Amino acid sequence: MQTEERALEAGTRTILSSLDEVRAASLQVATVATRLLAMYTQDLEPQVYDQPKFIDAIKRLVLARGYAKVRVLLADPARAVYESSRFVGLARRITSYIEIRHAHPEFRNNQSAFLIADDRALVYRLQASRWDGIVEMNDPAVARRYLNFFDEAWTASAPHAETRQQHL
Numbered sequence: 001m002q003t004e005e006r007a008l009e010a011g012t013r014t015i016l017s018s019l020d021e022v023r024a025a026s027l028q029v030a031t032v033a034t035r036l037l038a039m040y041t042q043d044l045e046p047q048v049y050d051q052p053k054f055i056d057a058i059k060r061l062v063l064a065r066g067y068a069k070v071r072v073l074l075a076d077p078a079r080a081v082y083e084s085s086r087f088v089g090l091a092r093r094i095t096s097y098i099e100i101r102h103a104h105p106e107f108r109n110n111q112s113a114f115l116i117a118d119d120r121a122l123v124y125r126l127q128a129s130r131w132d133g134i135v136e137m138n139d140p141a142v143a144r145r146y147l148n149f150f151d152e153a154w155t156a157s158a159p160h161a162e163t164r165q166q167h168l
Contacts, residue, residue, distance in 0.1 A: 016123070016133040023048050025123045025135035026115050030057040032137065033117035037061060037070045038150045040103075041113050042128040044074060050086050058090060062097035070098040073153055075108045104156040116147050 016022050026048050030037060037058070044050065062068045072091070077100070091098040103110075113128035122143045125133030136142050 013134055013136045013139070016125070016135060017131060019047055019131050022123065022125070022131050022133060023051060023054075025133075027051075027054050027057060028137070029115050029117045029121045029123050029135065030054060030061065032121050033061050033068070034065065035068050036116075036118055037068075038116040038147060038154075039070070039072045039114070040075075040110070040146075040150055040153070041072065042075045042111070043077070044072070044085055044087055045113065045128070046085060052086075055086050055090060058087070058098070062094060068097060071150075071154060072098070072100040073103045073107070073150065073157060074100060075103045075110070077102050099159060101154060101157040101159050103153055104158075106156060107153040110153075114146050114150075116143050116150065119143050119147055122146060 014025070016025055039049070041049065048054070058070060062070060070091075072087075088100070091100055111127050111129070112125060113133075114122060114124040116122050120140045120143050121135075121137045122139070123133060123135045124146060125131070
């Protein structure tokens with residue numbers, strides 16, 4: 001594990017092939033974010049994003065910095081909403097920092113999943129249904145490429161009402 005952590009810190013591209021690697025890389029990327037975390041996911045993948053350590057990293061990001069934002073684009077929000085996601089619960093409590101949108105139909109066929117910290121660190125999987133992917137901790141050009149796609153999809157998409165509803 002120490003070798004993996006050093007590779008992540010060094011800014012080298014690392015290949016991911018298992019859930020544990022994707023989970024660790026996603027936590028690492030979330031931890032290095034200082035102002036913006038952008039997430040494109042099919043259904044808020046609970047095995048990755050609904051884990052206590054990841055949720056804590058999100059809380060630290062948005063509560064420690066009044067200007068920090070977390071933007072999430074969901075291709076299919078039904079699972080996240082109806083399975084009582086801890087991430088959605090957090091987003092409902094701190095709506096001024098975390099916004100979840102349902103991807104516009106034009107962008108829902110994208111089967112990838114990615115997480116971008118600021119405009120430099122990235123976890124990317126070509127197929128969200130698989131754990132194969134990459135993590136790059138310090139490559140602004142690559143991160144910017146995916147952030148541009150994310151921004152285009154974000155602008156075209158509307159907030160998802162059910163992820164903002166408060167529990168009664």
